[in-house]
Amino acid sequence: MMGKTFEQGRPCMNEAPGISEQLVKRIQKHIDRMPSLSTTVTKVLEICNRPDTSPNDLNRVISLDPVLTGQVLKLINSAYYSLPNQVSSLARAIIMLGLNTVKNLALSTAILGTVGREDSFQSLAMDDFWTHSLCVGVTAKMLAAQLRVPRDQQEEYFVAGLLHDLGKIPLNNCFTQEYRQAQELAILEEKPLCRAEMTLMGIDHAMVGKMIGEKWQLSENLVALLTYHHDPEAAPEETQRLVRIAALANAYANLNKIGSAGDRHPDKSQADAVAVSLDIGWGEVAEMEVAVQQEIDKAQVFLRVAKEAR
């Protein structure tokens, strides 16, 4: 391992030559076994991003997934009301708590319930990973608000932040040993983790993220985010605002070491360039620190329910 070095200047991206077919197959197999996000969650996402969501639509789309329904009700009963079995159906929840509360609970629960499994985590510490992801989610959403992204689109920024590192889950699961080495190499050479992944495995989490996004039929925005969050300039034009904002949020989380997803030395000069392209200063980002921490604390309850649900 010690003999390997980074190829200078090579960005993290998905068209690396010479990936072994066997490796891709193995990852693909793992992704196939991951519970699918395609039906309910994408629908929930779509419904939740509409400003005119009707109670009927929301009830219908969540009810398609009995597990999600159970988790949402559990969250409401435990966290919101601390009364077991008080709220026994979604229709009841919508009438008692209102549409928006149920909408937001469902959205976050849907995603964490799908990808938050403990057994998906080998060399990454799950709690650190999700704290990092939550931090990127809440920061991206706050940045979006500050940069005047319309309100009805801001939730997508939270989801984007929460999911941006999805590609690390299969990598770290299929190649636990190599993945640990990649993290060590990144620390040793003080380089971004995705470059170490590429050096050791010939594939990085952005490429794997793209595979998952396509398999799950996520929106174009989210696929672009999974693919290009370490190289926002390469993202398709119409997705660039989301990718840039999430990339900046990611750099913020990594530089401030809020949680950890193994990337201790992000590309600072690239993050600076992203900040410039968004016309926002680091000072403004730093000012959000207290609010970000508060939002992360609030969102922790989702992790608890996602974990308990297994």
Add this chain to the structure above:
Amino acid sequence: MRVRFWGVRGSIPCPGPATVRYGGNTPSLEVRFPALDNRLIIIDAGSGIRELGNTMMATDFKQGPINTELFLTHTHWDHIMGFPFFVPIYLPTTNLTVYGPVSYEGEGLDRVVGGQLTYRYFPVRDAELAAKIKYVDLKEGERDLGGGIRLTTKYLNHPILCLGYRFEYQGKVLCTAYDTEPYRNLFCTDPTDPAYDEAMAHEGDLVAMEQNGLLERFFAGADLLVHDTQYTEVEYRASKLGWGHSSMEHAVAAATRAGVKRMALFHHDPLRTDDQLDELTSRYCTGSAPEIFFAREGMEIEL
């Protein structure tokens, strides 16, 4: 039990020539238990609590240190804004317990209420308060307050967690149901609408009816019910659906069904003038079961 209204207004204090008779302060109720050494329970810390505090300084404080309990129905601003002006919190001898509902999304009660005392809003900081203040988060349930006082709490229908309080003491019942709006079916109920779903529409009706029924059961038989009646039914239907407040018509009908003995219409809209309230009195306060009146600042009721 003796109940006194120190603030009866909703939303924001509205002093002025048009609100002199009913009062312009936001909610604060004093509940005394003369047989329990004049024990004091306060419900809500709207702007009305300022005058109550001043009165306590002139009376209770002369007898010794102030021990009191403050029950917040919820933490919307009109129900907590008087807290920094409640003089007993500045006395080192005061013992105050603050009870109230807090949702998991929010900060603790201490931050929500005490958070008003930061230099940004007020010249004294929370940490500088001399009194011994304890905060207790409440959920729906029952609680023994000692001295033979039983408390039952019930979630109401308001945009944030909000509790109704039912105090029972020696067979007498005081109940608060504010701020609250009747539960209603949010699902599509029009069979010709493509989104219509019979099962959903049916369940929605059922849940709304059941929740409204539970609330009526909560205040059933109360000797005094203090109920949110910010709007008339016409105002409510025209533009206030989902705002979290009740109409006079709804509240009066519910209290009548529930066998309430006396009812205070409460949380008056800030736009409502004294003359309008007089006019509404002749419209809504005619029955004797329950006996109904619009709450006025300074009014005292013996239970």
